[in-house]
Amino acid sequence: MVRRVCLLVLAGLAMAAPVASRSSTVIVSTTTSTQDSGLLDVLVPMFEKKSGMSVKMISVGTGQALALTARGEADVTLAHAPELERRYVAEGKMLNRRLVMYNDFVIIGPEADPARIKGMTKAVEALKRIAETRSRFVSRGDRSGTHILEQGLWKQAEIEPRGAWYIESGQGMGQTLGIANDRRAYILTDRGTWLAFQKRVSLPILVEKDTLLLNIYSVMEVNPANGPRVNAAGGKAFADFMLAPETQAVIRTFGVDRYGQPLFVPIASKSDADFQ
Amino acid sequence: MELIWQGVLQALTLLAGGDRQVWEITWLSLRVSATATLLSLVFGIPLGTAVALTRFPGRGFLVSLINTGMGLPPVVVGLFVTIVLWRNGMLGGLELLYTPTAMILAQLVIAAPIVTGLTLAAIQQVPERFRLQLLALGASRAQLVWTLIKEARLPMLAAVMAGFGAVISEVGASLMVGGNIKGSTRVLTTATVLETGKGNFDTAIALSLILLLLMFLVNWGLTWIQQGRRA
Numbered sequence: 001m002v003r004r005v006c007l008l009v010l011a012g013l014a015m016a017a018p019v020a021s022r023s024s025t026v027i028v029s030t031t032t033s034t035q036d037s038g039l040l041d042v043l044v045p046m047f048e049k050k051s052g053m054s055v056k057m058i059s060v061g062t063g064q065a066l067a068l069t070a071r072g073e074a075d076v077t078l079a080h081a082p083e084l085e086r087r088y089v090a091e092g093k094m095l096n097r098r099l100v101m102y103n104d105f106v107i108i109g110p111e112a113d114p115a116r117i118k119g120m121t122k123a124v125e126a127l128k129r130i131a132e133t134r135s136r137f138v139s140r141g142d143r144s145g146t147h148i149l150e151q152g153l154w155k156q157a158e159i160e161p162r163g164a165w166y167i168e169s170g171q172g173m174g175q176t177l178g179i180a181n182d183r184r185a186y187i188l189t190d191r192g193t194w195l196a197f198q199k200r201v202s203l204p205i206l207v208e209k210d211t212l213l214l215n216i217y218s219v220m221e222v223n224p225a226n227g228p229r230v231n232a233a234g235g236k237a238f239a240d241f242m243l244a245p246e247t248q249a250v251i252r253t254f255g256v257d258r259y260g261q262p263l264f265v266p267i268a269s270k271s272d273a274d275f276q
Numbered sequence: 277m278e279l280i281w282q283g284v285l286q287a288l289t290l291l292a293g294g295d296r297q298v299w300e301i302t303w304l305s306l307r308v309s310a311t312a313t314l315l316s317l318v319f320g321i322p323l324g325t326a327v328a329l330t331r332f333p334g335r336g337f338l339v340s341l342i343n344t345g346m347g348l349p350p351v352v353v354g355l356f357v358t359i360v361l362w363r364n365g366m367l368g369g370l371e372l373l374y375t376p377t378a379m380i381l382a383q384l385v386i387a388a389p390i391v392t393g394l395t396l397a398a399i400q401q402v403p404e405r406f407r408l409q410l411l412a413l414g415a416s417r418a419q420l421v422w423t424l425i426k427e428a429r430l431p432m433l434a435a436v437m438a439g440f441g442a443v444i445s446e447v448g449a450s451l452m453v454g455g456n457i458k459g460s461t462r463v464l465t466t467a468t469v470l471e472t473g474k475g476n477f478d479t480a481i482a483l484s485l486i487l488l489l490l491m492f493l494v495n496w497g498l499t500w501i502q503q504g505r506r507a
Binding site (some may be wrong): 025027032035036042056057058059064071072073172174175177178196197199200206227228230231 | 362363368369371373374407429455456457458459470472474475477
């Protein structure tokens with residue numbers, strides 16, 4: 001009896017769901033920071049109109065975004081963790097990694113600049129000085145693309161950051177910026193979020209324009225072998241769309257109206273080697 | 277403080293101005309949580325009544341399970357429902373993940389134990405003597421149960437309010453199984469998380485206030501039913 005009721009309810013729920021055929025829905029996994037920039041709110045409707053497919057945009061942490069596609073739970077991923085992405089591609093979980101665009105990271109901090117890093121051009125050297133002076137530094141600490149990049153920088157500096165000066169928030173970029181502002185601490189942030197938080201965060205940019213601080217976004221398609229119900233054709237269509245000249249033109253000017261400067265630089269057809 | 281005022285003003289502007297997106301989000305919150313609550317009654321009331329009126333071995337254990345279920349963490353429910361609904365999961369063939377239906381399902385899992393547990397308590401608090409009296413007057417089993425449910429009307433409506441309150445305010449499960457997709461599975465709580473993350477604190481406050489207002493209106497309605505002639 002209980003079983004029958006369960007089945008009935010499930011059947012009812014299934015019927016209530018808008019039925020979309022497999023080939024017409026593309027699941028795109030991406031990172032929260034990509035979503036927060038608002039760029040996808042512009043691009044997704046463009047793609048839906050052009051392709052006739054509907055998009056389910058799932059924005060989660062970088063680790064989860066990649067893992068979902070690797071499990072065949074998403075059809076295409078837009079992420080910004082090159083090293084991790086290359087590993088997934090090498091393992092055959094994802095196919096056809098192509099660069100889409102970049103924005104950049106900056107190190108911001110208190111006006112007083114206790115570690116004296118203002119104007120430095122090497123992010124690694126700046127972090128070394130922050131650690132030496134034990135100046136407060138706030139880290140995302142959440143395995144996000146930003147956090148992974150930060151960890152790479154510490155590694156290059158041959159420092160394992162720990163101690164009372166090193167604060168891990170475990171939260172998104174926005175919340176973490178708020179914490180850094182509150183504690184007058186140094187922090188590594190993407191320029192887009194920093195621009196978006198101008199009203200609430202009064203920490204100026206101290207270090208920028210180091211090639212190590214480039215934040216490179218790529219698309220990767222699901223390997224159809226990853227699961228029984230993947231929409232590989234849809235995934236490929238979305239990836240192709242991201243690299244199409246029209247889309248790249250939209251990316252080039254996105255954000256100018258709000259921040260007076262673009263948030264991303266489109267780089268279709270470039271390769272990792274161009275950014276070493 | 278100023279920020280909160282800005283939020284209040286924005287909430288009023290969004291509502292009065294008929295901002296389509298906000299109305300859609302609000303309507304979806306109500307639709308998903310009301311459906312989940314109604315379905316939870318379908319399970320919870322009979323189950324709670326049955327457990328309240330019967331004695332069997334292992335009953336204490338079952339009641340403890342139900343009482344634990346009343347505090348099921350939404351994120352845990354969200355995680356398990358997500359895994360079951362994955363394309364590779366048990367019910368992957370239904371393609372329900374990232375739909376409002378998936379959110380209803382997750383919220384049902386959260387609300388059902390609350391309704392069951394409170395129904396159980398409500399029926400049990402009707403004095404034993406009243407039950408015996410009904411039986412002595414020749415009531416059939418169905419009549420007995422119906423009379424008891426009517427007698428326990430006040431606490432049972434409290435169960436409905438508690439179930440609805442739990443699901444409309446949860447964010448963890450909705451975020452995971454719904455995906456917070458704009459125009460499709462974005463509800464008031466997940467939108468609030470998103471806007472906070474973006475640093476749009478005034479919009480986040482506005483959405484919170486709309487959520488509180490919605491909860492108040494629903495509870496007002498339920499209280500009116502509950503208190504009936506007495507109000």
